[in-house]
Amino acid sequence: MTTLPFHKYQGTGNDFVMLDDRARQFDEHDHHLVRHLCDRRLGIGADGLVLLRNHPELDFEMVYFNADGYVGSMCGNGSRCTVAFAKYLGVIQDQTRFQAADGPHEAHIDAEGIVHLRMQDVLGQQEVEGHGVFLDTGSPHLVRFMPSSSLVDLNVFAEGRAVRYSDLFREKGTNVNFVEAPVAEEQPWQVRTYERGVEDETMSCGTGVTAVALAASRRGASSPVHLRTRGGDLRVAFEARPDGSFTNVYLIGPAQRVYGGTIEV
Numbered sequence: 403m404t405t406l407p408f409h410k411y412q413g414t415g416n417d418f419v420m421l422d423d424r425a426r427q428f429d430e431h432d433h434h435l436v437r438h439l440c441d442r443r444l445g446i447g448a449d450g451l452v453l454l455r456n457h458p459e460l461d462f463e464m465v466y467f468n469a470d471g472y473v474g475s476m477c478g479n480g481s482r483c484t485v486a487f488a489k490y491l492g493v494i495q496d497q498t499r500f501q502a503a504d505g506p507h508e509a510h511i512d513a514e515g516i517v518h519l520r521m522q523d524v525l526g527q528q529e530v531e532g533h534g535v536f537l538d539t540g541s542p543h544l545v546r547f548m549p550s551s552s553l554v555d556l557n558v559f560a561e562g563r564a565v566r567y568s569d570l571f572r573e574k575g576t577n578v579n580f581v582e583a584p585v586a587e588e589q590p591w592q593v594r595t596y597e598r599g600v601e602d603e604t605m606s607c608g609t610g611v612t613a614v615a616l617a618a619s620r621r622g623a624s625s626p627v628h629l630r631t632r633g634g635d636l637r638v639a640f641e642a643r644p645d646g647s648f649t650n651v652y653l654i655g656p657a658q659r660v661y662g663g664t665i666e667v
């Protein structure tokens with residue numbers, strides 16, 4: 403038995419175990435341990451786990467795992483939390499450049515503590531017959547626009563799973579976002595997400611709302627798009643290019659340290 407110190411963070415209800423791994427002691431191939439730490443009954447409990455590591459050129463590197471114990475692709479909420487964690491550790495102040503799964507990212511923390519995270523440019527979006535719109539915002543996302551008032555009672559677990567394990571997506575998997583457009587202009591777009599790697603609905607998904615905002619821009623939404631998840635509100639700002647791609651994409655929202663402790667492993 404050894405004692406492992408950890409920190410628990412959440413960003414709009416998407417929660418993460420954060421480990422300060424600057425000394426590089428954590429074995430990233432230990433899927434069983436990652437899964438155990440994310441287990442809500444036997445471990446700490448989280449949608450994912452992040453290792454904060456040193457990086458040779460940038461301020462730090464973020465290594466993100468889904469709750470299934472395996473390295474995931476880009477995680478937007480987890481990135482905002484990692485930026486807040488880096489500040490908590492004194493690794494950065496309010497401005498940073500760091501490495502994530504899909505490449506380098508810039509971020510800053512504003513006077514209200516809100517994290518503005520620059521995402522990679524998004525090349526485009528593609529209609530998937532019978533399913534919705536597919537975008538890669540660092541992670542794969544299917545966006546399905548739903549009729550008004552249908553989201554509240556939707557079985558996101560069952561509906562999301564059906565898409566994620568459909569013949570089209572089974573092999574690589576996809577995250578699945580269900581969206582309701584606002585009924586009045588000043589209201590937010592509502593989003594519920596089934597996450598690959600968690601294989602369940604989460605309270606919020608950062609790369610997911612980013613995908614939703616860019617897909618919504620094709621349906622009249624203009625930057626910044628306001629989005630409401632079950633865990634809180636996020637904003638996505640962007641510039642649409644004439645060729646259908648997007649640049650200057652920012653995911654903007656809170657990131658909070660909930661508690662810290664140690665766990666016997």
Ligand SMILES: N[C@H](CCC[C@H](N)C(=O)O)C(=O)O
Nearest residue numbers: 474475477478479607608609
């Ligand atoms: N919750 C994450 C999404 C992680 C993507 C992950 N579920 C995968 O497909 O590897 C976010 O806030 O962007």
